[in-house]
Amino acid sequence: MEASLINPFINAALNVIQTMAFTQVTPGKPCLKSNKVTFGDVTGIIGLASETITGSMVLSFEEKAILTIVGRMLYSEYKEINQEVVDAVGELTNMISGGAKGELSEKGYIFSMATPTMVLGKDVSITQLTQEPIISIPFSMEEGAFVIEANIMKKTNKKL
Amino acid sequence: MEASLINPFINAALNVIQTMAFTQVTPGKPCLKSNKVTFGDVTGIIGLASETITGSMVLSFEEKAILTIVGRMLYSEYKEINQEVVDAVGELTNMISGGAKGELSEKGYIFSMATPTMVLGKDVSITQLTQEPIISIPFSMEEGAFVIEANIMKKTNKKL
Numbered sequence: 398m399e400a401s402l403i404n405p406f407i408n409a410a411l412n413v414i415q416t417m418a419f420t421q422v423t424p425g426k427p428c429l430k431s432n433k434v435t436f437g438d439v440t441g442i443i444g445l446a447s448e449t450i451t452g453s454m455v456l457s458f459e460e461k462a463i464l465t466i467v468g469r470m471l472y473s474e475y476k477e478i479n480q481e482v483v484d485a486v487g488e489l490t491n492m493i494s495g496g497a498k499g500e501l502s503e504k505g506y507i508f509s510m511a512t513p514t515m516v517l518g519k520d521v522s523i524t525q526l527t528q529e530p531i532i533s534i535p536f537s538m539e540e541g542a543f544v545i546e547a548n549i550m551k552k553t554n555k556k557l
Numbered sequence: 558m559e560a561s562l563i564n565p566f567i568n569a570a571l572n573v574i575q576t577m578a579f580t581q582v583t584p585g586k587p588c589l590k591s592n593k594v595t596f597g598d599v600t601g602i603i604g605l606a607s608e609t610i611t612g613s614m615v616l617s618f619e620e621k622a623i624l625t626i627v628g629r630m631l632y633s634e635y636k637e638i639n640q641e642v643v644d645a646v647g648e649l650t651n652m653i654s655g656g657a658k659g660e661l662s663e664k665g666y667i668f669s670m671a672t673p674t675m676v677l678g679k680d681v682s683i684t685q686l687t688q689e690p691i692i693s694i695p696f697s698m699e700e701g702a703f704v705i706e707a708n709i710m711k712k713t714n715k716k717l
Contacts, residue, residue: 444604444613444671453604453672480684487686511604511671512613512708513686521678524640526601526647548672 398532398549402501403427406454406547407534409496413489414538418469422543425535435516435523436533436544439463439478441490442523444511445498445549452508452549453525454494458486462541478517487513493545506549558692558709562661563587566614566707567694569656573649574698578629582703585695595676595683596693596704599623599638601650602683604671605658605709612668612709613685614654618646622701638677647673653705666709 407424414422437457445452458466464475467485475482490513498508516523525531527548534545567584574582597617605612618626624635627645635642650673658670676683685691687708694705 442602442604442674444602444606444674446604446606446669446671448669451670451672453674455674483682483684484686487684491686509606509608509669510611511606512611514602514604514613514615514674515684515686516676516681517684518678518681521676521681522643524643524647524675524677526644526651526673526675 398529398547401504402506402549403532403534403547405497405500406493406545408500409493410534410536410545413492413496414466417489417492418466420466420469420538422536422538425537427532427534430531430533430546435521438517438519439483439486440516440521440523441486441513442516443490443494443513445494445508446511447508449552450506450508450549451552452547454490454497455523455546456486456490456493456543457546458543459541462538462543465538465540483515483517487515490515501549506551508549558689558707561664562666562709563692563694563707565657565660566653566705568660569653570696570705573652573656574626577649577652578626580626580629580698582696582698585697587692587694590691590693590706595681598677598679599643599646600676600681600683601646601673602676603650603654603673605654605668606671607668609712610666610668610709611712612707614650614657615683615706616646616650616653616703617706618703619701622698622703625698625700643675643677647675661709666711668709
């Protein structure tokens with residue numbers, strides 16, 4: 398996945414979290430995903446697909462981070478990850494990949510989004526079946542951290 | 558999701574497991590997914606998407622079932638779920654949704670497939686962000702069981 402494809406995900410995450418949860422988050426340095434265990438306590442997964450593109454985006458939150466974000470989104474207080482929080486992770490996954498989709502389409506990466514899936518569980522191993530490197534983008538906020546793991550490729554033999 | 562959309566997933570599962578693992582499995586009665594906790598020990602998830610369709614397919618195996626299937630696929634013996642087994646779950650997820658895709662396209666459901674994601678972990682809660690009912694299709698074989706959870710809908714206001 399080429400570097401220019403990373404920024405649309407960063408921009409979308411900053412924008413969605415700012416708009417929905419009035420929270421400024423700081424992106425860290427993107428790196429290749431090296432370990433299999435997914436970072437967070439609750440994770441959203443969304444498939445990205447078209448006749449020319451295949452990919453996915455994973456959005457994984459530490460418990461404290463997501464409780465803060467969803468609390469601000471829904472003007473409420475959450476002390477634990479319940480189904481409402483899990484559903485909000487799905488919505489955020491949808492919104493961030495939807496935000497990235499617009500910017501990526503300008504770069505020739507045109508795709509549709511599948512139904513988001515949410516995974517709740519600690520020390521869960523989440524892996525992708527792809528030969529492409531997966532880019533991991535860390536984000537931090539005062540109350541914790543989250544990460545986006547993205548992979549997207551054109552369905553040709555050309556490596557991105 | 559209308560009933561006629563279930564058979565393509567059943568047919569594809571029977572065909573793929575028979576062809577790849579020389580194993581006959583028996584489909585049980587499809588039902589609505591009622592609980593949040595996913596059935597199996599290892600699970601493949603794939604997004605289905607196009608300009609007109611959004612959906613996903615989940616394929617979740619009991620440990621004994623997947624160790625038997627992958628052992629037969631790769632002419633080897635597996636005593637635990639390692640990364641090779643996890644990757645095989647991703648391949649099976651790809652193959653079964655790919656098999657269903659052909660039959661579904663004849664019914665006007667035309668979509669592309671995203672990158673498969675595999676989740677390893679017990680008692681993990683896996684949910685989908687959809688208003689549509691999710692159909693759960695159980696399969697049994699001598700050595701254990703697996704399940705397909707499918708949701709697919711046209712992007713209109715019309716409920717399927």
